[in-house]
Amino acid sequence: MADSTVRIGLLLPEVLGTYGDSGNAQVLCKRLQWRGHEAEVVPVALDSAVPSTLDVYLLGGGEDTAQVLAARRLLASPGLTRAAETGATVFGVCAGLQILGTRFRGLDGADHPGVGLLDVVTAPAPRRAVAELAVVGGLIDTPLTGFENHQGTSTLGEGSVPLGRVVRGTGNGDGTEGAVTGHVVGTYLHGPALARNPELADLLLSWVLGHELAPLEVSEVDVLRAERLATLPRRIR
Numbered sequence: 001m002a003d004s005t006v007r008i009g010l011l012l013p014e015v016l017g018t019y020g021d022s023g024n025a026q027v028l029c030k031r032l033q034w035r036g037h038e039a040e041v042v043p044v045a046l047d048s049a050v051p052s053t054l055d056v057y058l059l060g061g062g063e064d065t066a067q068v069l070a071a072r073r074l075l076a077s078p079g080l081t082r083a084a085e086t087g088a089t090v091f092g093v094c095a096g097l098q099i100l101g102t103r104f105r106g107l108d109g110a111d112h113p114g115v116g117l118l119d120v121v122t123a124p125a126p127r128r129a130v131a132e133l134a135v136v137g138g139l140i141d142t143p144l145t146g147f148e149n150h151q152g153t154s155t156l157g158e159g160s161v162p163l164g165r166v167v168r169g170t171g172n173g174d175g176t177e178g179a180v181t182g183h184v185v186g187t188y189l190h191g192p193a194l195a196r197n198p199e200l201a202d203l204l205l206s207w208v209l210g211h212e213l214a215p216l217e218v219s220e221v222d223v224l225r226a227e228r229l230a231t232l233p234r235r236i237r
């Protein structure tokens with residue numbers, strides 16, 4: 001990091017803010033500040049150049065047309081790609097996951113290029129997946145939970161591994177959920193995902209800071225987390 005303030009890029013919130021995923025930026029910022037770090041959220045608007053100097057980049061979910069617009073913008077202004085190539089942490093949710101992939105197909109059958117930071121291709125399923133989603137066995141020891149609302153099904157190539165295995169809901173559509181390549185993570189978990197899964201937030205922050213983080217006790221977060229996990233079958237909690 002160039003200076004001590006961690007700069008959290010919230011990409012194109014006008015078009016990738018439909019499902020409340022902008023909250024992920026607030027979560028990262030607060031979890032840093034509560035530990036005594038300086039941090040700020042840097043919203044990057046659709047009509048401004050995407051900086052390549054931010055420490056972490058967040059992409060949220062969005063509607064199909066908005067998603068095409070966002071992908072075009074991120075290909076035309078390649079700050080995200082440049083930053084990722086030099087090790088920046090990137091976290092994309094739903095439309096964000098699909099944009100981070102190499103290609104996605106719209107409901108009209110047209111294929112659109114993604115930015116190619118994940119080895120993922122997305123195409124529409126016959127039915128939309130709208131449900132609670134729970135995932136185990138990936139980067140995090142405890143289950144991840146969220147809600148999903150998407151029609152796309154995502155197929156991973158050899159360059160990405162899933163974030164985990166679906167135990168509730170649909171995820172990628174083949175029993176796996178999300179995609180990870182290095183420090184680039186995509187998922188179908190809305191919630192916002194980092195509010196519902198503080199362990200995942202802290203994993204991303206450990207990548208940003210380059211070291212493990214001391215545990216953080218926030219009773220409200222713990223209560224929310226316990227409430228969500230209690231809805232899962234006992235054998236997978």
Ligand SMILES: NC(=O)CC[C@H](N)C(=O)O
Nearest residue numbers: 061062094095150151152
């Ligand atoms: N929730 C979303 O971001 C939706 C993404 C995409 N438009 C889909 O339906 O698959």
